[in-house]
Amino acid sequence: MTAAHTAASNVNINLEALFGPHVSSGTLIASASDANFSSVVGPRWSSWQPPQYFGAIKPANEADLQAIIKIAKAHNVSFHATTSGHGTNMQYGKIKNALNINLGNFKSVSIDTANNRLTIGGATSFGDVFGPLWAAGKEVQTGNSVCVGMVGATIGGGIGSMQGLHGLMVDALESVRMVTASGEVVTASETENPDLFWAVRGAGANFGIITSATYRVFDQTANGSAILAEFVYPAAANRSVWELLQSYDNNLPRPLALFPEVGYNRTTNEPMVLYVAIYFGTLEEAQPHFDKARALGPVSTTIVNTTAPGVYTMLSQGVCDNGNYQNEYTVGLQHTDVATMEDVFADMVAFYEANPEYNGKVIYQRYSNEVALQTPVAKTAYPWRDIKTYLLFENIYTNPALDDAVTSFSEKIRDKIQATSGYPNRRVYLNYDHGDEGPAAWWGADHLRKLRALKAKWDPDNLFGKGAPMN
Template sequence: MSYYFIFSVICLLFARGGFTAAVGYPSGPVDLKAALSKPSMGWTSPNILSFPGQQSFINATERWTVFDPPTYSASVTVRNEADVVKAVKIARDLKIPFLATGGRHGYGTTLGNLKNGISIDLSLLKTVTIDKHASTMTIGGGVRFRDMVDPLFAAGFQIQTGTCSCPGMVGVTIGAGIGRLQGLYGLLSDALISATVVTASGKVLQVSETSNSDLFWGIRGAGANFGVITSATYKVQPIINNGIFTSIDMVFTAAQNVSYFNTLASMVNGNGTFPAKLAAITNVLYNTTSNQTEIITNWAYAGPREEALRVMAPILAVQPVFTNLTDVSWKNLNTETSFGFDAIICEPLGIRSIYSAALRTVSSNTAISVFAKLVDFYAKYPEGRGNTISLESFPPQKVREIPDSTSAYPWRQTITYLLIELSWEAGSSVGDASNALGLELRKDFAATSGYPDLTVYVNYAHGDEKLEQIYSAEKLPRLAALKKTWDPENLFAFNNPLPTHYP
């Protein structure tokens, strides 16, 4: 049986961010089209503006998920930094809320608080410049992962990324940026050297360890709260093993779930058994061909096949019912692994409600219990069979080695990231039951996560979490002080917003 066509939905989620900034005031009674279209605005091009009813507006505002989305009355597709400054200033002056977006993959429900705002579309800021001598790459704020992998690989380099090709790279970075190579290189935000930020006042700042260093600290973990990032420069790494990864896609039946989760937990929790070059993505979903709940996984190793098979021996010993062993170049790692479903995963305009938890340890008992609950749910709610869970087990070695004080990101001890992706067809009545399931499963995993409370990676936040569960009580005083300094009027108020005072 071929497993390339067996899934109606598979959602291997990644270190998505998607929204580079979120800014807002209550909408005022203003003719927005007239205000934006004034010749005195001095836009780069008259075609920069679009409004509801136009195809260009749809192109500029189309989102990955339409669950609890923001709404817009106008879009500005910027062509340079000066356009961004003008858009921010007019939104502030007119008291119109706005979001600046790159890949438009942000899915936190706090974004839905924006109504009738301005979309600042960064998608044309797509330059990719590589300095081979300095081992750096500078990208525009609209670059998606898929835009930079080919030129970077051709130059002989790689960089840590998420596990999907379509999210905006800057949007992922400002939440921290988790992914397969973090065991070797750290988080994507750890690779960030500098950024150009347009603040709420319309100022253009260069931020780095030596310039506006406090803001540089804050944008790496809470960046959507402080400005629109128009460009970013990263440290890149020479390709290893000639850029070739060993990838194994596997399928395990429902009857194998106990053995699989026991083995996974023993590997990721064990001392030294989950090496820095290894990453595993585990998905539980309903297979509409076999009519049963299954485990679909991808295990990828940044090294030669012989070495990879030795490292993966424990999970292979569980005897998957299907395997696809391939050698994959780094540039194609996201698109040619996980049964090649990147194209489907990246399809826009789906209903997707996300719940998540960061796990310092993986409890096999919890995973086994959750598997059973999903089996029961799929049986009771056939319309909810598009709901899935993912466990992204990324090695923590380099992440933990970098001091916690380096950036605003607080959860460097995490070994696995839980994603509960709830998806249903428009008009279905299963939405409430699905969200209730998501809350229950998140609570189950949080109770055995190794953290004292629910802990959530900000790019995966649903929007109902406490501030402390996203940013940590330890980081919040400094973050609130930064918010008061750089955004005292709380213009950046839609993407898991920070307060200006804490506690």
């Protein structure tokens, strides 16, 4: 094997001969043609535009991972590391003939209750931490779905229902241990390699592989009590739901998270608006907000008095199933434009009716950014702290023949929502991106300049970050 190996010749590499002698016996190695390949390669959530791997390697420990990076670099083997495979954008589909590094063995949870610290392995999912945190009487801001990688989400910013209480996930991050492009292990924190730590908090996948991460955690809010309410409305109510969302534009309470959603019931053949509200606190505290939703005349109402982990379990139902043909579009909104949302609802209804196999959704995710804004924008690579509503436009269908129609429809919807978003240029939450927006939309021009300089320092050969290229 020589350093002159090009990506195009990877398929002929004998992976066992190249890596086997340098890694521990617990490391699994498979070529794509091997019978055990599916048990070595990392799982993937969506079957839309998947990466193509010629082989996979699942390191048993950090030293193995270091050896893998060094050998891959020396032999010009292109690689992509994954945990639970929830990254879904068109950039992943451009990964061809690469080696998958499956981080599945980096799962661990350790809580230092006295010092309010949580340390997790780089592949630990949200669902892995909820039980232990609950048992310790603690909580931390996370995303909403149990299946998603906690580190994977954090390094793009990290938004979710507890954002109003505690800020973005990057705001809870205290330090990471990571294998960099040189194959060395470094710690990044406010005091050690602070430039790298800045980059990790918003663009982490471009700078190395994180083997463990430490977060600051909090005592449970309201002893862990949380309420989930779900209201279903007929099409005629859609304007009033958007008006309700708008009424919170300048005063969303910190414990409240809102998810109004456009959907279509394929059983009754009717469009609908789903309005999910989560409140971290007591039912009594949440009730005035639920009363506002009830006053709009839902056809069905469900209110569940539960715990924070209970809320996440409910939010994950169906959403966490692997293998759907699914992709996303997103833009950040500075305010709620009722007329645009009404217009989008009508467009969606027309598209559902013209395409009976299409089951996409438009979800407006609304979290208080009061705490997130207490951290200056310059403090982390994540740039879009003042976004009020994150549009998550999920395309769900099974027939690739619909691809072109879905793409042109989605681009139209995205442009329409962007036009009245309150921002002159697209602000894109990296973790929800479609992949065609470009680095300035993901990080903003100022942060991008700084990120590119740091990239030249920490990853000059561009080994990492295939899901969100900076150049």
